[in-house]
Amino acid sequence: MESNQAKPxxxxxxxxSQRTLYPYVTGTSVVALKYKDGILMAADMxxxxxxxxxxxxxxxxKPIGKHSLLGASGEISDFQELLxxxxxxxxxxxxxxxxxxxxxxxxxxxxxxVMYNRRNKFNPLWNSLVLGGVKKGQKYLxxxxxIGVNFEDNHVATxxxxxxxxxxxxxxxHENLTFEEGVKLLEKCMRVLLYRDRSAVNKLxxxxxxxxxxxxxxxxxxxxxxGFSAFENPTLGAEGSW
Amino acid sequence: MFRNQYDTDVTTWSPAGRLFQVEYAMEAVKxxxxxxxxxxKTHVVLACVNKANSELSSHQKKIFKVDDHxxxxxxxLTADGRVLSRYMRSECINxxxxxxxxxxxxxxxxxxxxxxxxxxxxxxxxxxxxxxxxGGLDESGAHLYYNCPSGNYFEYQAFAIGSRSxxxxxxxxxxxxxxxxxxxxxxxxxxLIATRETLQGEKLRSSICTIAVVGVEEPFHxxxxxxxxxxxxxxxxxGQDEPPxxxxxxxxxxxAAAEEGAGAGDGAGxxxxxxxxxxxxxI
Amino acid sequence: xxxxxxxxxxxxxxxxxxxAIAGANYCVIAADTRMSTGYSILTRDYSKICKLxxxxxxxxxxxxxxxxxxxxxxxxxxxxxxxxxxxxMSCPAMAQLLSNTLYYKRFFPYYAxxxxxxxxxxxxxxxxxxxAVGSYERVGYSSQGSGSTLIIPFLDNQLKSPSxxxxxxxxxxxxxxxxxAIDLVKTxxxxxxxxxxxxxxxxxxxxxNADGTRYEYMExxxx
Numbered sequence: 094m095e096s097n098q099a100k101p102x103x104x105x106x107x108x109x110s111q112r113t114l115y116p117y118v119t120g121t122s123v124v125a126l127k128y129k130d131g132i133l134m135a136a137d138m139x140x141x142x143x144x145x146x147x148x149x150x151x152x153x154x155k156p157i158g159k160h161s162l163l164g165a166s167g168e169i170s171d172f173q174e175l176l177x178x179x180x181x182x183x184x185x186x187x188x189x190x191x192x193x194x195x196x197x198x199x200x201x202x203x204x205x206x207v208m209y210n211r212r213n214k215f216n217p218l219w220n221s222l223v224l225g226g227v228k229k230g231q232k233y234l235x236x237x238x239x240i241g242v243n244f245e246d247n248h249v250a251t252x253x254x255x256x257x258x259x260x261x262x263x264x265x266x267h268e269n270l271t272f273e274e275g276v277k278l279l280e281k282c283m284r285v286l287l288y289r290d291r292s293a294v295n296k297l298x299x300x301x302x303x304x305x306x307x308x309x310x311x312x313x314x315x316x317x318x319x320g321f322s323a324f325e326n327p328t329l330g331a332e333g334s335w
Numbered sequence: 336m337f338r339n340q341y342d343t344d345v346t347t348w349s350p351a352g353r354l355f356q357v358e359y360a361m362e363a364v365k366x367x368x369x370x371x372x373x374x375x376k377t378h379v380v381l382a383c384v385n386k387a388n389s390e391l392s393s394h395q396k397k398i399f400k401v402d403d404h405x406x407x408x409x410x411x412l413t414a415d416g417r418v419l420s421r422y423m424r425s426e427c428i429n430x431x432x433x434x435x436x437x438x439x440x441x442x443x444x445x446x447x448x449x450x451x452x453x454x455x456x457x458x459x460x461x462x463x464x465x466x467x468x469x470g471g472l473d474e475s476g477a478h479l480y481y482n483c484p485s486g487n488y489f490e491y492q493a494f495a496i497g498s499r500s501x502x503x504x505x506x507x508x509x510x511x512x513x514x515x516x517x518x519x520x521x522x523x524x525x526x527l528i529a530t531r532e533t534l535q536g537e538k539l540r541s542s543i544c545t546i547a548v549v550g551v552e553e554p555f556h557x558x559x560x561x562x563x564x565x566x567x568x569x570x571x572x573x574g575q576d577e578p579p580x581x582x583x584x585x586x587x588x589x590x591a592a593a594e595e596g597a598g599a600g601d602g603a604g605x606x607x608x609x610x611x612x613x614x615x616x617x618i
Numbered sequence: 619x620x621x622x623x624x625x626x627x628x629x630x631x632x633x634x635x636x637x638a639i640a641g642a643n644y645c646v647i648a649a650d651t652r653m654s655t656g657y658s659i660l661t662r663d664y665s666k667i668c669k670l671x672x673x674x675x676x677x678x679x680x681x682x683x684x685x686x687x688x689x690x691x692x693x694x695x696x697x698x699x700x701x702x703x704x705x706x707m708s709c710p711a712m713a714q715l716l717s718n719t720l721y722y723k724r725f726f727p728y729y730a731x732x733x734x735x736x737x738x739x740x741x742x743x744x745x746x747x748x749x750a751v752g753s754y755e756r757v758g759y760s761s762q763g764s765g766s767t768l769i770i771p772f773l774d775n776q777l778k779s780p781s782x783x784x785x786x787x788x789x790x791x792x793x794x795x796x797x798x799a800i801d802l803v804k805t806x807x808x809x810x811x812x813x814x815x816x817x818x819x820x821x822x823x824x825x826x827n828a829d830g831t832r833y834e835y836m837e838x839x840x841x
Binding site: 114115205209212213215217236238240241242243244245246255256 | 687
């Protein structure tokens with residue numbers, strides 16, 4: 094824990110820090126896009142402990158109230174704590190029972206405030222969050238980072254996804270994607286990530302949110318091809334010393 | 336001096352189960368000049384009568400903008416009303432900061448009522464001496480609420496509070512069923528007539544009333560005096576005892592239909608005197 | 619366990635450039651809409667411009683989360699001002715408020731680089747330029763943000779503004795017409811986009827004059 098002592102000025106008790114200074118168990122990219130009827134989102138189910146694949150069935154997408162869907166990458170425990178906050182928020186909102194409800198825009202803004210306030214206290218929630226939703230015919234898709242940077246877009250991706258998936262999305266995304274086309278596009282992104290992101294695993298969920306509500310798919314895997322000769326025998330033809 | 340031995344502080348019950356201090360606070364609402372509110376599906380109109388304390392002074396402001404979607408009209412202690420509307424403004428700003436969306440009217444009203452309720456249960460506090468008509472718009476439509484010093488609140492289609500408000504209520508009770516589908520203009524007209532009812536024969540002029548509107552695509556705003564005078568002239572709303580005399584300096588619309596003294600005579604003369612043996616808690 | 623962790627930072631630089639030019643009876647405020655982090659683009663369409671009052675427009679670059687917090691804070695303050703005074707805040711008043719707001723966080727600053735443009739009480743264009751901790755100055759034109767090092771010399775050369783050292787003071791507003799100023803802004807951004815990787819995608823221009831507020835847009839290089 095040497096690194097904890099790096100900034101004794103900031104932390105009152107460096108020996109037993111009560112703050113996230115670096116993440117422990119992390120989830121990798123989340124990819125999401127708007128399609129004809131709402132929002133589609135994809136995330137795999139791996140939870141990495143450093144470079145160890147520690148958990149294999151982590152659900153990283155959750156419905157928030159009636160109109161929103163939240164996906165998270167980064168520290169899993171922080172995400173699960175955030176879900177407890179949101180549960181309370183939605184419960185409190187429902188208890189009014191007055192015909193008003195928090196939509197995706199409101200939830201996204203709330204999340205932004207939470208993330209930013211935590212960074213102001215030098216005690217961040219170590220996540221990149223993706224929030225999608227539909228309310229009153231309005232589609233909404235936004236992102237918030239660990240330090241409160243937030244924006245909306247037609248398609249978003251966290252972490253490696255921003256490097257590998259978004260160029261594909263910028264090429265192929267359009268306003269009137271059907272559900273099938275949307276899923277196909279997401280799977281293309283997830284396949285690229287699976288091949289190139291070492292912490293990605295081949296067990297993922299795709300979720301959709303429309304005016305009707307949220308559905309999250311059962312875990313499934315993508316068809317892959319690893320049979321290239323260079324993959325099967327990478328040392329063939331190499332002239333090593335051993 | 337005292338009505339009985341149970342009315343010297345807010346937290347003492349009378350054997351009949353009443354809180355006299357709270358009831359006295361509600362009396363303060365009746366002392367203030369009238370405030371009126373009515374709503375349609377899409378609009379809320381607030382109106383009030385401006386009474387100057389003396390010939391030499393101006394009148395006090397009785398309608399406040401809380402946010403683009405909410406406004407209040409008050410009757411009773413104006414000073415208390417000002418404090419409460421400042422509270423409401425800050426609640427709206429805080430909600431907007433967190434969610435970037437307007438605070439639902441009903442929720443603000445509950446927060447306001449809870450604030451008033453605290454004052455009925457603390458020995459070192461005093462209930463607010465003001466009644467508030469809260470008008471506003473949210474995703475569930477247009478709303479009009481009445482908040483009173485006891486911490487009670489009620490939702491209304493149309494309501495009037497303050498001195499001689501009974502006359503306006505009588506008028507509104509006869510007409511309220513049409514309000515849901517009223518146009519904005521008709522709503523303002525009914526607000527003006529209801530206001531006139533509380534004047535007891537005094538001529539309705541823009542200088543003694545304030546009108547405010549909030550509605551779909553129309554942020555809360557107080558109509559300026561010229562506009563109000565033009566509306567009064569256009570609708571030919573005048574005091575019942577006076578002939579309909581047009582203001583010489585303002586253009587009138589002779590074609591506009593005259594509301595033929597719909598409420599004239601009825602409410603006039605009825606004061607807002609509460610029966611002493613009925614607890615006014617539920618109004 | 620000895621492990622090297624990059625130390626967590628509460629700041630990021632999301633890039634972007636802002637420009638404002640004051641004229642005799644107008645003010646032009648412009649900024650690009652790219653938002654980046656490191657070498658990657660987060661989004662190509664994020665507005666850095668915030669209309670705070672009828673005659674005060676703020677363009678800010680730097681750390682987006684701080685910029686957003688600053689904008690929301692000022693917007694809330696302006697609402698309170700309107701409730702209390704029944705009028706819109708003037709541009710010079712907003713300029714002072716912005717300075718105080720930035721200085722209040724002197725020891726945990728908003729990482730925001732601002733240019734405030736607007737019209738003063740006489741309808742004359744005014745531009746205020748800031749550093750992150752609140753020192754500010756009224757000028758005839760200014761630029762802030764990642765491309766400012768490329769833009770400022772360009773503007774200096776084109777506008778030939780009288781030196782602020784001249785005595786008696788000479789008015790700093792630019793001699794250009796409104797249309798010329800808008801053209802200059804477009805040129806300046808097209809040029810900055812060529813060399814600054816944090817500037818690009820789209821240009822948003824706000825023009826303030828006696829008629830009110832007008833928005834214009836221009837596409838920029840997306841690479």
